[in-house]
Amino acid sequence: MKVEIVTRRRGKEAVVEYDYQPRDEDEKPMILDVLLQAQVEEIPDLAFRYGCRARNCGVCTVDVNGRPRVACRARINEGDRVSPMATLPPLADLVVRRDGVARQMRGRLASAAQGNDLNVEAPEDYHALTACIECYACLHECPMHARNFHGKAPADISTGDQADPAEGYRWGNPFSLLKLQRIRIDPLTSDTGKEAALDHSIELGLDACVGCKGCKCGVGINLMGKVVQPMLEAAGDRLGNTN
Ligand code: SF4
Ligand code: SF4
Numbered sequence: 001m002k003v004e005i006v007t008r009r010r011g012k013e014a015v016v017e018y019d020y021q022p023r024d025e026d027e028k029p030m031i032l033d034v035l036l037q038a039q040v041e042e043i044p045d046l047a048f049r050y051g052c053r054a055r056n057c058g059v060c061t062v063d064v065n066g067r068p069r070v071a072c073r074a075r076i077n078e079g080d081r082v083s084p085m086a087t088l089p090p091l092a093d094l095v096v097r098r099d100g101v102a103r104q105m106r107g108r109l110a111s112a113a114q115g116n117d118l119n120v121e122a123p124e125d126y127h128a129l130t131a132c133i134e135c136y137a138c139l140h141e142c143p144m145h146a147r148n149f150h151g152k153a154p155a156d157i158s159t160g161d162q163a164d165p166a167e168g169y170r171w172g173n174p175f176s177l178l179k180l181q182r183i184r185i186d187p188l189t190s191d192t193g194k195e196a197a198l199d200h201s202i203e204l205g206l207d208a209c210v211g212c213k214g215c216k217c218g219v220g221i222n223l224m225g226k227v228v229q230p231m232l233e234a235a236g237d238r239l240g241n242t243n
């Protein structure tokens, strides 16, 4: 099975064609199987990330034919092209900088639990949102996240003009909204904490969600129904003054 792997060295992209040798004739390999074999057989310094190999850690996400896929759990087909996630700045080969998203939430996630009843059961939606594996597939085609790169691809932006991931991105994304919505519906969060989480979602650019065709989660969480819509409803007419 021939596939294309996009490599990136010292800022220059190249496409390497790799001929995957199946372990048996019925094998339908995952993307990660191909990358691991390519590294052993032909490209020893091929850079990519993986951890759990069980769709738990979320670090293995790459693009296949331009759409994000969790590499350890998504199958690859003849002729597919594997490239780094287009939504985050590339580092080397298939590795991108992930820190800008995590740093965006720095100092914001401490749940303010003062005085709340620890015996209150969390609502079902809260548990649904804990299924997030932080794979960042949902950044794909998110207009809010795209504001960080002035609508361009992160790979095409010169270093000086780029939002600095080390500072945390200015504008949000579906994952950050999910984290904030989880805080809002956590029974341990105080009313002040819930308000602060909503305020933060508005600061991150919740207005971009108005009229957006919507985000899709890599593991099937209903982001529009369980995250975006409830936040838009809670924000009401507060949107539109964030630029
Ligand atoms: S609905 Fe909001 S979070 Fe989802 S893709 Fe659109 S702008 Fe991004
Ligand atoms: S919300 Fe879904 S797509 Fe986004 S980071 Fe979490 S698991 Fe991945």
Ligand code: FES
Binding pocket: 049, 050, 051, 052, 053, 054, 055, 056, 057, 058, 059, 060, 061, 070, 071, 072, 073, 133
């Ligand atoms: S290696 Fe952990 S989710 Fe793929």
